[in-house]
Amino acid sequence: MDKFNTFTGIVCPLDRSNVDTDAIIPKQFLKSIKRSGFGPNLFDEWRYLDHGEPGMDNSKRAVNPDFVLNDPRYQGAQILLARENFGCGSSREHAPWALEDYGFKVILAPSFADIFFNNCFKNGLLPIVLKEEIIDSLFKMAMGGQPLEMTVDLQDQRLKLPSGEGIDFEVDPFRKDCLLNGLDDIGLTLQHVEAIRAYEERRRREAPWLFGS
């Protein structure tokens, strides 16, 4: 995983609550056995006017001009501004893969679905929970004439607006450390092989029926 560095990016406002993983990446694209290449089909059903299938040349498809991702102001956006319960539904990691592949690095929302929230961190995406009123004011700024740009500083846990105003955010210290250093969970867990073996040994005595075949 790449290290998460401080960056400045455009904010794309997606003004809907309960955006589910089926909407983020429709199921026909889940049949891939790869991890990459999902970006062009991010929000496929909202983004294009036709029905998308794997293998189509997306550059030749008719785009929905009313969908925010197609608005010229938000091209190249790296920060997605969303509403409550973002990422609900399936556990499919294809959702964060698609967001990441598209170019998003940060998602701001008043709340996230648990599994999605967790999956983001494993793919270098930073989901940030902000108070409803802060999200509301960011929507107002992002939906104005000029696109909103902000700087995301994970080390200091702070969003910096062009006005100079700063918004502090919370992040789990373990997850922060993993993102900043690009650490992979499996490597970290395998540092505790002895603890896992000791647990198994004890458990095998206490609950031997769990170790059949």
Next chain:
Amino acid sequence: MSAKTLYDKLWESHLVRSEADGTALIYIDRHLVHEVTSPQAFEGLRLAGRKPWRVDANLATPDHNVPTTPREGGVEAIRDPISRTQVETLDANCRDFGITEFQMLDPRQGIVHVIGPEQGATLPGMTVVCGDSHTSTHGAMGALAFGIGTSEVEHVLATQCLIQKKSKAMQIRVEGELGRGVTAKDVVLAIIGEIGTAGGTGYAIEFAGSAIEALSIEGRLTLCNMAIEAGARAGFVAVDDKTIDYVKGRPYAPEGELWEQAVASWRTLHSDRGAQFDRVVTLDATAIRPQVTWGTSPEMVVAVDQRVPDPGEESDGVKAEGMQRALDYMGLQAGTPITEIPLDRVFIGSCTNSRIEDLRAAADVARGRRVAGNVKQALVVPGSGLVKAEAEAEGLDKVFIDAGFEWREPGCSMCLAMNADRLESGERCASTSNRNFEGRQGQGGRTHLVSPAMAAAAAVAGRFVDLADLDKG
């Protein structure tokens, strides 16, 4: 010693180590694997030169992509080449890594959340995970079960553990007796209607109370299946005699002395008297009526004798807008009685409602009746090959076929339309599945979530109908 919740007990018995900030390593007893969320995990193992930590903890089956039409041609005959590749990739990965797999033509193949309990591969007191959000289903056995992403699938394969933080504990009590024709599906939809789809976010939910105790194990599986639709990764029910009776004699269940030892341990799997929860919600079972969703989120639900709600009466602006968007997508007018909504298709199946009791309940309604003329297709898709065989032994297949339903091979099918079973744009479906999201059953498709009996009644009436009124015309 202080009183513990069932969640405390399940969590503590699987704790390998924990950090001061609460980040913990927990041990996973059972890992269920299917074809959609596993290929990239196996690929990751290969790239890192890693092997599964404990091969015998894994059990695999293809379910999302498999066709539900006759399968004589085997995997090679799956028409969609991309679906076929995923099923073949699962077969190859299980073969290469030595993982037990019920392949597509195995009589035990089925939806992963049906076969776990059916095989006794899910046992009380276990931690159970799978790359699928409906893994919460297995909590009905008194297990801690939750869905994970593909990175975590790889993590479990490689280490038999997961990095987790303990959730908050919620107890949802449903007290009193359920009315006639009110099922576990109606209970869970009513719960979601009450607390909302994000109501359980950050919590593990224990379902309790006299109405839950009265449910069969299959009913509890339906209930826990949809904990995730209330936002909770895990939902579970305490172990009682029904749980133990259900497990006894299943292929993966312990036997002899081990059985006795296991049962003694399982008897402790309940919340202690006086245990503290972060939140307790209580519902009156007698007030729950058969439920029908009207919108594009499971919380958009009313009773069958109610009307489609009016966004104009919602004071929260963002919510009202969401309701209007849902009505537009669903092609519904506010104020329409639910019983006046006509259907194009009916789907009876999915990890929520495809077990034998579900099929019996639907067959009881279908028996001696006919699918209405306006319903183009009524599908019945059993949850596993063994459920299918049991239903056929009881003659349920004949009941359905005689009534004009289609009787299919097991799989996820039209719950998420990854195989050929799907809605056309604009079609309206009464479905026993778990999600009514936009496009879930096919792009532009309109889903109404209901119980198996309600789905069968909708098929024969051609519209939603209160079961009590079915023969009144």
